[in-house]
């Protein structure tokens with residue numbers, strides 16, 4: 001292991017590597033077993049009528065340019081009045097990996113890019129721990145594109161309004177795996193109100209794309225002892241991708 005790898009694992013509080021060896025023999029778990037844990041009770045949203053989300057923005061099947069312009073000009077919910085700018089998303093538009101956070105914070109609102117503050121640094125280290133890099137086969141986006149005031153979680157109407165933008169981003173990227181960071185992102189995608197503990201550690205389905213749920217980096221900064229579980233989730237993500245032939 002080189003110094004850089006050691007530093008990454010140190011940053012995740014996972015060094016020395018005995019923590020990794022303590023994990024159950026998960027790495028031997030065949031993907032078929034993992035797939036069997038896909039939660040089939042989740043609503044697929046496939047039969048949603050627009051009336052279920054009366055406030056949702058309408059996104060005509062559009063390409064990147066139109067979508068970016070639509071998001072930039074969006075005033076469809078109350079968040080836009082309180083933020084500096086919309087934060088569309090960043091990265092490789094053909095990425096196999098899509099990481100989805102909750103919504104921009106103060107740093108992201110200022111810079112116009114997701115995950116550029118302290119939580120973003122940890123996310124970059126989490127990516128590095130599985131040999132990924134922002135922008136390289138990785139796309140990063142949020143559930144809502146405007147900063148909620150005082151870093152509160154986005155409210156259900158705001159999520160419902162903004163979600164079509166993310167759905168169109170997903171349709172354009174066609175990722176092999178979506179990694180939802182934290183409970184808000186997970187529940188927004190699944191249309192649920194579940195605890196993170198009950199959602200992580202297994203694969204879900206989002207309209208035919210595999211969805212894995214792990215802790216939000218901001219939560220991990222507050223609760224570093226949970227980093228070992230996040231590491232387990234990242235290992236599951238890696239196994240899923242390597243078995244689908246898209247490891248990096």
Ligand code: URA
Nearest residue numbers: 101102103104114115
């Ligand atoms: N937290 C998020 O969920 N998204 C960001 O972009 C930054 C912090």
